[in-house]
Amino acid sequence: MPKRSGFIGAFEKNAREHVRAEFKMIRGELFIDLRVFVTGSSLSKPTPTQKGLCVSASLAPKLRELLDQAIKLSPADD
Secondary structure (H helix, E strand, O other), X not given: OOOOOXXXXXXXXXXXXXXXXXXXXXXXXXEEEEEEEEOOOOOOOOEEEEEEEEEEHHHHHHHHHHXXXXXXXXXXOO
8 A cells, every 4th residue: 555645546426526536644644535526617627525535544444345335235237
């Protein structure tokens, strides 16, 4: 796992928003920040919103367990 800040990846949420994942160093601890960014004609670049989740990278395995469980429990797309 990187020991510095940096872009991980992103996906489109809808026509105006995308979710971006980044590593961030906060007070010497590595965090994973999942944040909604908005784009639009009045914005010169994607802008982060308050919508998101920032957790210590040490909690990533627990977050993954929850996401895996949610995928298992979600109804299949037909």
